Amino acid sequence: MSQNQTRRDAETDLLNRSKTTPPKRYGVYLLNDDYTTMDFVVEVLTGIFMLPEERAVAVMLLVHHEGKGLCGVYTRDIADTKQQQVLQRARQEGHPLQCIVEEV
Template identity: 90%
Template sequence: MSQNHTRRDAETALLDRMKTTPPKRYGVYLLNDDYTTMNFVVEVLTGIFMLPKERAVAVMLLVHHEGRGLCGIYTRDIADTKQQQVLQRARLEGYPLQCIVEEI
């Protein structure tokens, strides 16, 4: 009987270890400014975030009218990478475009 009890404890411990929580999700947002062109924002959205042109235009307009727009939802590492890609590309092109990452 103690052997059966030990076996059940081991199975329970194994199941507890197998249960994992899904990774946290993070939104990547572009912020509006008075200098970055709308065309450049669309290029960033299609090139970095792989959005179709129509969706990229919709997000660009959201950034323009609302002050910020959601580009995508990712795990932390991917969100940080996307943010760095945006900031680097904006700097190379001479734009002050800002990009932030927030937990969803």
């Protein structure tokens, strides 16, 4: 085997190893309940997910009518952090609001 062939094989191996797949993405969803106020849901969406007011109202209505609404799509660590922020804030304010993370 020639030295050029060996060099090309090594370069090909290096290129193949350097190609990484993008991280999986996870959706953070709010779930509807009969007790959490719509205003509080909008506050969560604007405060934690940084949604503009109009978008937050649209997501809140989706949660209210469909039972579940997508708040945002993130990497796993960020999605888990957002979920914990929602659950902590809901507990502090006395709301039973639930938030889940699902792979999208």
